[in-house]
Amino acid sequence: MTELLQRALAKDILSGEISHAYILTGEKRLSQALAFAMALNCKNRDEEGNACGTCLSCRKLADNNHPDVFLVEPDRNAIRIEQTRKLISKLFLEKFEGEYKIAILQGCEAMRDEAANNLLKTLEEPPEHTVFLLLTESESSVLPTVRSRCRIVNLRGEGIDALDDENRQQYLQQAEQLLQGLSALPLYKVLRLTAEWEKDREEALAFVSALSHVLMGAFKSSFGREGEFFLSAQPAAILKAAEQTQTAMEQLKANVNMKACLDMLFLRLWSCMKQK
Ligand SMILES: [Zn+2]
Numbered sequence: 001m002t003e004l005l006q007r008a009l010a011k012d013i014l015s016g017e018i019s020h021a022y023i024l025t026g027e028k029r030l031s032q033a034l035a036f037a038m039a040l041n042c043k044n045r046d047e048e049g050n051a052c053g054t055c056l057s058c059r060k061l062a063d064n065n066h067p068d069v070f071l072v073e074p075d076r077n078a079i080r081i082e083q084t085r086k087l088i089s090k091l092f093l094e095k096f097e098g099e100y101k102i103a104i105l106q107g108c109e110a111m112r113d114e115a116a117n118n119l120l121k122t123l124e125e126p127p128e129h130t131v132f133l134l135l136t137e138s139e140s141s142v143l144p145t146v147r148s149r150c151r152i153v154n155l156r157g158e159g160i161d162a163l164d165d166e167n168r169q170q171y172l173q174q175a176e177q178l179l180q181g182l183s184a185l186p187l188y189k190v191l192r193l194t195a196e197w198e199k200d201r202e203e204a205l206a207f208v209s210a211l212s213h214v215l216m217g218a219f220k221s222s223f224g225r226e227g228e229f230f231l232s233a234q235p236a237a238i239l240k241a242a243e244q245t246q247t248a249m250e251q252l253k254a255n256v257n258m259k260a261c262l263d264m265l266f267l268r269l270w271s272c273m274k275q276k
């Protein structure tokens with residue numbers, strides 16, 4: 001059995017909204033790429049989107065013998081244009097037996113520009129049912145033109161740590177705004193916050209982790225440095241609020257009822273932010 005898919009990838013499998021290109025960064029990118037490739041062509045996935053590991057397609061992939069999965073590794077420390085050309089011709093020419101053809105490119109931080117440009121044309125007009133998985137140490141090492149055509153999945157962490165920089169900033173800003181205005185909100189508006197975030201567990205987890213980051217930042221800046229308070233609550237209350245976000249994150253990961261968890265969190269944060 002392969003390892004379980006990270007949430008962001010499992011979510012795409014379950015929704016059927018498969019991007020034609022992904023950039024995977026983070027520790028377990030190769031094992032996650034293989035688990036994703038396996039799940040894409042598995043005939044008998046579980047309800048969480050993971051491959052069964054036992055059907056013919058899964059067994060072929062586990063034996064490194066799946067005709068629709070192409071693994072490209074750096075040759076003499078670089079991915080070269082000869083390699084991308086060969087890959088692309090295989091993707092276009094060869095018939096496939098599974099649902100998807102999957103190209104896994106390892107070490108994309110070492111992709112030559114001409115190879116990246118060669119790949120770019122195919123990323124713009126990909127063959128049907130083809131998924132590119134570009135594995136790299138950091139997304140910023142991939143050419144922006146290539147990057148802009150890929151969905152970026154950071155396997156490093158969870159919550160906002162799993163997001164790309166732009167999304168992470170957006171969540172942090174939202175979290176900061178909420179915390180600054182929270183104590184002035186009437187109770188009924190505090191409870192409405194849950195309705196905003198209970199639709200999607202992944203988004204809720206990202207938002208709660210953003211709240212946690214902001215609160216810890218505020219707590220740390222409440223020592224020693226004058227004039228840097230952006231939350232007017234007492235440091236002890238800010239710390240308590242940060243602890244509440246940690247509890248809520250554990251609960252969200254453990255699949256507890258989202259509404260109950262978020263109601264409780266927003267109420268507790270509200271009460272902490274009022275302690276001035
Ligand atoms: Zn299977």
